[in-house]
Amino acid sequence: MLRHVDDAREVNCPYCFEAVALFVDPETRGTFVEDCEVCCRPWQVHVSRELDGSWFVTVSRAQ
Secondary structure, eight states, X not given: OOOOGXXXXXXXXXXXXXXEEEEOOTTOOEEEEEEOTTTOOEEEEEEXXXXXXXXXXXXXXXX
16 A cells, blocks of 8 residues: 555654554544554544645653
8 A cells, every 4th residue: 555645644652662654544534543653552542634635743751
């Protein structure tokens, strides 16, 4: 599967603080759980999208 640069955001793991490229499907909105590629601990990922096509990702420690 090909992924576009626009589908990725660089985030920092809230546990190990490593920078990780997080790929998000263009249709994804809301909150989901994803494991860190480096330390394997769970993140809570929140994706918000604007009407102009811009989008934002925040990650925090999953509870």
